[in-house]
Amino acid sequence: MKKTKLGEFEELVLLTVAALQEEAYGVEIKRELERRLNETLSVGSIQSALKRMEEKGFLTSAFGEATQVRGGKRKRIYSTTSHAHKVLREMKDIRAGLWNDMPKLAFKLKASIV
Amino acid sequence: MIMMRMPTDPSSIEPPKWPLKLLRFFLKKEFVEEIEGDMEELFYENVKAESISKAKWRYTLDAIKLLRPSLIRNWKWFSTFNHLPMMQNYFKTSSRSLLRNPLNSFINVFGLAMAIGFCILGYAFARWTIKTDQFHENKNEVYLITYKAQRNNGLQEYGKSPRPLGELLQHDFPQVKRMCRVEDAAVVVKYQDLVFHERVRYTDPSFLEMFTFPMKWGSAASLKDINSIILNEEMSQKYFGESNPIGETILLKFGSSKSKAFKISGVAKKFPDAHTIDFSFLIHFDNIRTLQENYRLDDWSKTVNATFVQVDQAGDIATIQQRMDQYKQAQNKNAEPDWAIAEFGFQPLATLHIQSENIQDDISASSAANYSAIMFQIAIGLVMLILACLNYVNIAIVSAAKRLKEIGVRKTIGATRNVMIVQFLTENVVVTSVALVIGLALGLLFFIPWMESMFHFSMEFSWTDPTLWMYLPAILFFTGILSGIYPAFYISRFEIVTILKGTLQFGKRNPLTRVFLGLQIVLALLLITSAVLFTQNSNYVAGRSWGYNQHQAMYVAVPNYSGFDQLRTAFSQNPNVISVAGAAQHLGKGNVNTIIRLGSRNESVDELAIDAQYLETMGIQLVAGRNFKDQSENDKRSIIINELCAQTLNLSEPIGTSIKIDSVAYDIIGVAKDFHSYSFFEKLKPTIFRLADSSAYRYLAMKIAPGKEREAYQRVQAKWTELYPEVPFSGGYQEDVWGNYYATMNNHAKFWKVIAFMAIVLASLGLYGLITLNVSGRIREFSIRKVMGAGAGSLTYSISKNYILLIAISITVSAPLTYQLMKAMFDFAYSYHIPITFTSVLIGIAILVIVLLATISTQIRKVIKANPVKGLKVE
Numbered sequence: 001m002k003k004t005k006l007g008e009f010e011e012l013v014l015l016t017v018a019a020l021q022e023e024a025y026g027v028e029i030k031r032e033l034e035r036r037l038n039e040t041l042s043v044g045s046i047q048s049a050l051k052r053m054e055e056k057g058f059l060t061s062a063f064g065e066a067t068q069v070r071g072g073k074r075k076r077i078y079s080t081t082s083h084a085h086k087v088l089r090e091m092k093d094i095r096a097g098l099w100n101d102m103p104k105l106a107f108k109l110k111a112s113i114v
Numbered sequence: 115m116i117m118m119r120m121p122t123d124p125s126s127i128e129p130p131k132w133p134l135k136l137l138r139f140f141l142k143k144e145f146v147e148e149i150e151g152d153m154e155e156l157f158y159e160n161v162k163a164e165s166i167s168k169a170k171w172r173y174t175l176d177a178i179k180l181l182r183p184s185l186i187r188n189w190k191w192f193s194t195f196n197h198l199p200m201m202q203n204y205f206k207t208s209s210r211s212l213l214r215n216p217l218n219s220f221i222n223v224f225g226l227a228m229a230i231g232f233c234i235l236g237y238a239f240a241r242w243t244i245k246t247d248q249f250h251e252n253k254n255e256v257y258l259i260t261y262k263a264q265r266n267n268g269l270q271e272y273g274k275s276p277r278p279l280g281e282l283l284q285h286d287f288p289q290v291k292r293m294c295r296v297e298d299a300a301v302v303v304k305y306q307d308l309v310f311h312e313r314v315r316y317t318d319p320s321f322l323e324m325f326t327f328p329m330k331w332g333s334a335a336s337l338k339d340i341n342s343i344i345l346n347e348e349m350s351q352k353y354f355g356e357s358n359p360i361g362e363t364i365l366l367k368f369g370s371s372k373s374k375a376f377k378i379s380g381v382a383k384k385f386p387d388a389h390t391i392d393f394s395f396l397i398h399f400d401n402i403r404t405l406q407e408n409y410r411l412d413d414w415s416k417t418v419n420a421t422f423v424q425v426d427q428a429g430d431i432a433t434i435q436q437r438m439d440q441y442k443q444a445q446n447k448n449a450e451p452d453w454a455i456a457e458f459g460f461q462p463l464a465t466l467h468i469q470s471e472n473i474q475d476d477i478s479a480s481s482a483a484n485y486s487a488i489m490f491q492i493a494i495g496l497v498m499l500i501l502a503c504l505n506y507v508n509i510a511i512v513s514a515a516k517r518l519k520e521i522g523v524r525k526t527i528g529a530t531r532n533v534m535i536v537q538f539l540t541e542n543v544v545v546t547s548v549a550l551v552i553g554l555a556l557g558l559l560f561f562i563p564w565m566e567s568m569f570h571f572s573m574e575f576s577w578t579d580p581t582l583w584m585y586l587p588a589i590l591f592f593t594g595i596l597s598g599i600y601p602a603f604y605i606s607r608f609e610i611v612t613i614l615k616g617t618l619q620f621g622k623r624n625p626l627t628r629v630f631l632g633l634q635i636v637l638a639l640l641l642i643t644s645a646v647l648f649t650q651n652s653n654y655v656a657g658r659s660w661g662y663n664q665h666q667a668m669y670v671a672v673p674n675y676s677g678f679d680q681l682r683t684a685f686s687q688n689p690n691v692i693s694v695a696g697a698a699q700h701l702g703k704g705n706v707n708t709i710i711r712l713g714s715r716n717e718s719v720d721e722l723a724i725d726a727q728y729l730e731t732m733g734i735q736l737v738a739g740r741n742f743k744d745q746s747e748n749d750k751r752s753i754i755i756n757e758l759c760a761q762t763l764n765l766s767e768p769i770g771t772s773i774k775i776d777s778v779a780y781d782i783i784g785v786a787k788d789f790h791s792y793s794f795f796e797k798l799k800p801t802i803f804r805l806a807d808s809s810a811y812r813y814l815a816m817k818i819a820p821g822k823e824r825e826a827y828q829r830v831q832a833k834w835t836e837l838y839p840e841v842p843f844s845g846g847y848q849e850d851v852w853g854n855y856y857a858t859m860n861n862h863a864k865f866w867k868v869i870a871f872m873a874i875v876l877a878s879l880g881l882y883g884l885i886t887l888n889v890s891g892r893i894r895e896f897s898i899r900k901v902m903g904a905g906a907g908s909l910t911y912s913i914s915k916n917y918i919l920l921i922a923i924s925i926t927v928s929a930p931l932t933y934q935l936m937k938a939m940f941d942f943a944y945s946y947h948i949p950i951t952f953t954s955v956l957i958g959i960a961i962l963v964i965v966l967l968a969t970i971s972t973q974i975r976k977v978i979k980a981n982p983v984k985g986l987k988v989e
Contacts (some may be wrong), residue, residue, distance in 0.1 A: 032847075042175075042180075047145070051145070073151030
C-alpha cells in the first residue's frame, strides 16, 4: 500500500479537529481555522479536506445531535485516529529537528559563502 | 408594477432554493445531511452579521465551491448500467437482419444512396453558384454605378454611366478611394501568323486593384503604362502556348484604319469558373482618346460601358448617393430627353451577379438562371429523398412482421418501449450511414462529373470541402428522422402478449403503408411526366420556326462599305446566291436599344438598321404594308415594326402612324411577322427596322439556294482571304448564331431522363419490396388456394387487387396535379416551350403503369410457378 501523505492544509484541519475534541464539526472547524489563520475559507475546502482525510484513515466521524439552527439536520462530529496522532507527532518532530539544526545550517552556509 | 420593500419576517428568511437542489443532486448521498446542515447554520449566522442578500450570495458561492471531485457523487452508475454492450448487440442484430433480407437492404441502401448522391450534387451546385464573384477581396467596397430612367412600365435600371461621372466622383469625394471605367471594343489581334477577332477592354489601372485577378506572370501595376497589355490565361495559351509571353509585342487593329503595337506585361491566372466579370485583353483607358474616333470624355450625353468606385466603408455610399443631384442635372441638360436620368444607383460587387438580371446593358453576367436551377435541384433532391425514405418506412413496417418474435422476447426480458425505439433507430442509422457513404461516392464520382461534362464547367468541389462535412450530418439527421421515426414508434408500440400469442395482425394491414406507396406513385408520375415533357420540348424547339428562314441564310461581318461592296459585287453574280443585303445590325448579332415615342408613351425597343433587300434575304415576312424602297430618300423617315411592337403600342391600324425617335418623326410603313433574333430562352421584344446609311453597313447577309450552303460558305471565305489577307474571317451560317442553345435544350432533356429513370427505379423498387413481403407472408394461403384448384387468373386477382386499386387511385389524384405543376414549371423555366397538354401526362402514366405492372407480374409468376407442397411445408 502506498504511503498516505498529509498536505499542509490537511494538517491544519487535522490539528483543529484534535484541538476542538467534541466540538469538531464542519462549521466549528471552519470558524476556528478562520480565526487562527485570519482569512475566509469556503465550506467546500474544509469539507473536501475532511472527507479526504477520513478516507485516508486520519479521521473517524459519527453523527451528533440535531439543532434548531441547522433546520433539524444532524452534525457530523469528527475525531482523530491514533494513526493521525502518530503522523502529527512525526511531523512535529521532523519540524522541531529542523528548527534545532537551523542556526548551524545557517552558519555553515555563511562560511561557505565567505 | 411597483415593487415595495416589505419588512422581513425573520422566520421567512431561507437559504436560496436552487443551490440547495444543486447540492442535493450532485453531492454524495451520505454527505448531504451534514453539509446541508453546516450550510444552513452558516447562512443564519451570516444573516445576523450581514444583509440577507449578501448571505444568500455567500451561500450560493459556497454551494458552487462544494462541487469538488472528492464530494460529488460517483457517476459510476452510468458505466455500470453499461450501454455499450447493448448498442453492440443492436448493431449485431441490425446487421444480421439486414443481411438476412439482402433484397430489402439493397432496396433501402441503394435508394437512399441515389437520393443522397443527388442531394450532394445539388449542394455542390448551390455552393458553386453562391460563390459567384465572392473571390473579389473588395467585393463589399466596390460598387457599379448605375442609373435609372423613366420608362412606360416604371423605372428601368441601366448598367452604363455618363462618361465624365467617374473622374468627377473621384475628384469631389474623398471617400472614393479608387475608381475605374471600363469600355469595350472589337479588335483584330495579330501575333506573327496568328490573326483573330478579339474583344479588348479599356480600363484604368486601378481595375486590377479593385477586382481580385491575380497575375500568373508579370505584374498588375504594369497596366499604368499606356503601351502595355495584360492577357488572360486562355489568350496567352491561344497565342503563345505554354511559354511565358512577357515582353512579346502584339499588334491590335482598331476599326479599319488604326492600329497600335502593345507590349505584353502581364498574364492573369485562370479565372474561377463562377465569375461574372472578366477580360480577354486589358489596356490603359487613355488609349481610348487616340484609338477610338471622336471619343470625348467630357460628353454628358454619351455613356461609358461601366464605372466602378471603391469606398473605404460601405456606409460612405449613402453619403455619396445623397449628393448625386448635381451630376443628374448636368446629364439631364445635355442628354436626349428620353435618356434623362431619374436617379443614380450603386450596386455592390458582392451581389451584382444576382441583381444583373434586372439591369440593362451591364457588363456583368447574370446568375439568375443558376439560382432557378438550384430551386429545381432542391425540389428534385427532396422528392427523391422522400421516395427513398418512404421505401424504407414501408419495408421496415412490413418486415417487422417477420421480427415479431424478436421484439416480443426483447420486451419480455425487460426492454422498455424507449429501448425498442433506440434499437430500431440504431438499425436505421446503420442503413442510412452505409447509404450516405455510397451516396457520397455516387455524388462525387458520378453525378457531379456528369453534370460538369454536360454543361462544360467545373464546380471546383471536392470531398475535402469543410462545409460538406456539416451538410452530410444534416442529411443523415433529416433522412434518419424521416425514415426511422415512424417505424421505430410503430413497431415498439405492440403489447408483448399479443405478439407472443400470434394474434397480432400487422404490417400487411397497415393503412399507412398504402398511403406511402400512393404518395410514391404520385411523386414518380411527376418526375416521369417532366422527363417526357422536357424530351418533347427539346424536339419541339428544334422544329419551331424562328420566324424567318435561318437555314438558307448566311452572314459576313464587314469592316466598312467598300468591303461590303466588293463582296456584294463578287457574289451577286453567283448562281447559288439568291439575294444579297446589307445591314448595320444583324439578327442574332446585336441591335441598338432605342426609345420610341407615340403621344405620351415611350417604349424601349430593339432597333436594326438594314437595307431594302434585307427582309427578303432573311425571309422575314410582312403581314401589312410595304417594304423599304431601294435608295429612296423618303424612306429615310420610314420604319417597319414587328407585330409585337404594334401590339405594345396598341395600334390597330399601324400603317401610316407617325412615331418619334430622338424627336424626329418616322412613319410606319409596314408590319413584319414576329421573329426570334436570339434563342427561345429570350422573350420576343418589340423591334423596329429602319433604313441604314450605306456607310454604316457592317454585315452582309446572303440567301443561298437550298443545298448549296457549304459551297457558298467556302466561296465567301476564299473571297474574304483574297480581299483581307490580314483580317480573319468572321461570319457563318445563320443557323449557328444561337450558339449552344439546342445543345443546352438537349442536355435539359437528358438530365430529366436520368432523374425520371431514377424515380421509376425507386418507386418500382418500393413496390417490389412490398409485394415480395406480402406474397411471402401469404405463401401458405396461396398454396392452399392452389391445392383447392385456383387457376392463374384467380391467383393474379387475389395478389394484385389491392395494388391495382391503389395505383388507379394514386394516378387519378396525381394526374391533374402533375398537369398543373408542369404548366407552372415550364412557364417559369422557358419563355417559349411546347404547349403543355394532357397527352404528355398520359404518356407518363403509361410508362409508370407498365413498369408497375411488370413489377407485380414478377411476383405473380413466382406464385403461379411455385410448388404448393413446398409452400405448405413452410415452418
